[in-house]
Amino acid sequence: MLRTYILPILTYGLEIVIPTGKILDNLQIQYKKLLKQILSLNINVADPAVYLISGLLPIEAEIHLKILSLFGNIARANKNSSEWRLAERQLQIKSFDSNSWFIDMKKICIKYNLENPLSLIYNEMSKGKWKKMTTTAVHEYWTTRINEEIMYYSSLKYIPTSSFKVGKIHPLALANSANQRDINRIPIRIKIATGSYILQTNRAAYNQNNVDPTCKLCDQAEESLSHFLLLLEYIKTYGTFQDGCDVKNYGFIRPKILISPYTLFGSAIKDTHLSINPREAKSFLTRTRRSANDCTDEHWCELNVEYCTQHFEEGREEYCPKRSTPCGNGTTCYLSQPCYNPVHPIETSCTEDLCMSFPCENGGNCSVINATHISYTCACVSGYNQSTDCATDYDECASNPCLNDGSCGNHFNQFTCDCNDRFEGIICEKDCRPGPADIVFIVDTSSSLKGDVNRSITFIREFVDKLPIGVDDFQIAVITFGREPYVLFDLDDYTNKADIIHALDLIEGREEGTLTVPALQKAVEISLSSSLGSRLSSAYHYIVLLYDGLSSDPNDVSTFVQTSSVPIVTVGIGHSVLHNELLTVSGHAEYVSSPSHFNDLYNRFLREIIHTDCNDCTLHTEADVIILLDINNNQTNENLNSRQKYGTRALIDAIVHSNSDVNISMYTYTDEPDIVFSFTNDKDAMIAQAFKIGKDVFSTSSNTSHALLHIGESGFYPFHDGRHSARKFVVLISDGNWMNTDAIKMEIIKMKQSSIEVHAIFAGEDGNMDNLIYVMDDPSHVYYVHDENYADTRSLNVLASLTSYYTCDNDIFTNRQ
Structure with a gap:
C-alpha cells in the first residue's frame, strides 16, 4: 500500500521541482514518522531501524530514482528534440554551482558513482539497462549508509543487519501464517529488537489500568518481568506455547539468554538470533524484580534452602510485613526458613545484612561494603541511577553533553542532541557555519600595478559581497602599499558592507617602488593585535596579498614568510605575473590564486573554516588537460628542447604529483594539429611519447587559432577519452611569435565560454612574452619558467593545483545560522 499509493503521492512532481535544504528535511521527517506509525514504533526509535526493518529507501533516494528515470527518458529521446538538445547544452556549458536541473541531476550521478550524464546523452542506453544500473547504484549506496548509521545507535545493536536488503522486509517483520496471534507478535519483536518494548503490566500502571496487562504472546497471564523472562527461556527450550504462560517447572534463567525470533514468536525466521546478556536484557524493560526459580515448590526449596533464602523476594514481601515485632534500626527482615510445609511454616528473622532486603531495583545487584553488613551498594543495569538504588533511569542529560546550545533529549541508557542549524554531530560538536575569520587584504598600488588597482578593488568587493560581515562572522582590514604600507582601515573599523565598499573606492595607484615586507609585517601585526580588532584564538586568520610577484625586496620577502604565523594567500594581478614569488610567499600552490579563479579561492576559504566532517563543500578532482605544442621550424632545436624540458615534461611531472585524477592528452601543430597521445595518466608513457617529437621542417609558422578551434x-570529446564532468584545460607551449594575435585571442575567449581554460608556458630564448600575455584571458595564465638566464619550473605547481577545487552550497550562510 505504501509503495503503491502513498509514495507516488508524496513524491509527485518532485523529479522536476527538486526539493533541497529544509524542504527535503521536513519531507523526510514526515515520511519517517509515517513509517514508524505503520511499524507501531515509538517516535524516538532510531531512524535507521525504520529502513532496516521495512526494507524501504529514504524519501531522498526515492526522489533521486525518479529524477534518474526522467533523465533516462530524455537521453533516449530523439537527438533533434528540444529536450535532448537542452540537456546537451546545459550539461556542456553550465557551471557546477548553477541552478540548472541538469546540473542537480549531474550531482546526483556523482553521488551514486554513475557515469557522466553527458556521455550518456551521446551513448544511448536501453531503458532496462539504465533502470538496472541506476537502481543498483542507489540501492548499494543506501544499504552501505544505513548499515553504517546503525553502528552509532546502541539501542539497535541487537538487530541483525545481515538480512537487510532494499526492497525486502526484514525477517523480524514477517509472519509465517495469517493467524492473528502470529501477526500480533510482529510489533512486539520489533520493539524488543529496537529497545522500545514496555511490559503490558507497566503500560497498565501508566494508564491507570485502562490497558489490558495480559501478555500478548500467550493471551493467558499478566505480562510481568518474571513472566516475560521465564517465558522466553521456556520457549527457547521447548519452542511451544502448549502450556500457556504457567511458569512452573520452566527452570531458572541461564546466565545468557539466546532469543531466537523463530522459537520465540513462532515465525519462520532463520539466522536472526539475538544474543543478549541478562543484565542488558533487563534494560529493555521498565521495571524488574528478583525472582526465585521455584521456591514455592516444597521439595525443590528444601534442596535449595540457601538459594531461596537469598532470592525468594516474593515470599519475603508476603511474610515480613506480618512479623509481630518489626526489625530495629540497622537491620532488615529476611526469610530464615523460606520453605513452606505443614511441619514448619515459613519463618522470618532480622539481619544486619541489608542486601537481604533486596534494595536494588530493576535488576541491580547488591553487595555489602564491609564485614558488618551495615552498608551496601548497588551495581545497576546500564542506564539506571545508582544513587536511587537503581529505582530510576539515570538522566544522561544531567551532565549537559550537548555542545553549542544543543537541546538534550534523555532516553533510557542514552541521549540525543537536537542541534541548531549551524552545528552537527552526536553532541553538536561540528561547527558547519564558516567563520568567524579575520581577513587582512594587502593591495599593491605601486607603479607596476597602478593601472590594475580597480581589479584588486573588484576582487575584494566580491569577497565582501559574499561574506556576512560582523563581530561574530567576518572582519575585514585593508592595507595598500608601494614603498610604504598604508592602513586603509583596521579589522574593527567597519561592521557593515556598505562602509567597507565605500572605503575601498578611496584606493588609488601611486608612482613608487614595491617593498612587500613592510606591508606583510603590518598585516601580521593587525592579525595578532586585539587593539586593532583581531579576535586572536577565537577566529581564523588570513592575509590576502594582491600583487604581481615583482617585489623590489624579493630576498627579504623569502626570509620573512618563513617566520610568519598567519597563513598568506597570494593573488596574481598585473600586466605580467611572476608565479614563483607568489608561491614563495604563500608556501602552498593551493594558496596562489588569480581574479579568474575567485570562486576557487573563496570556496577553499569556506572549506578550511568549517568542521572537516561537514558536507556543505565538495572536493572535485577530475580534470582533463591538453598540451598543445608548437613545432614550427622557425625555432631552433635548442629552444624546442627547452620547451619540451621546462614545459611539457615539467608540467606532466607537476600534474601527476599534484592530482592522480587528472588525464593528459597532447597535440603538436603547425598548419594542422596532430594527436601525440590520447588522455592518460601514465607518466612514463606520456614523457616517452612527447620526447619523440621533432620540428616540422616544412613549416616556418603555425596556425595557432586554427589549432585552438x-x-x-x-579535443575533449569521449571518443578521445575525454570526460564531460572534468575541468578542462589547454596549455599552449609556443614561442609566441604570431602575427594573428587577435584571432588567437578570440578563439581563447570562445573556449572560455565553453568552460575550457587556456594557459601558456613561456620557455626558451626566442619567445615573445608580450604576445602570450596579450592573447590570454588573464595575464596570470602565463607561466614564466625559462630563458637564457633563468630556469625555475615551480610555477607549474600552481597550474597543476587548479585541477582540483571545492564547490560549496550557495546558501551555506543562510542554512547555517
Missing part, C-alpha cells in the same frame, strides 16, 4: 570543438 580544433581542440575546442573535438
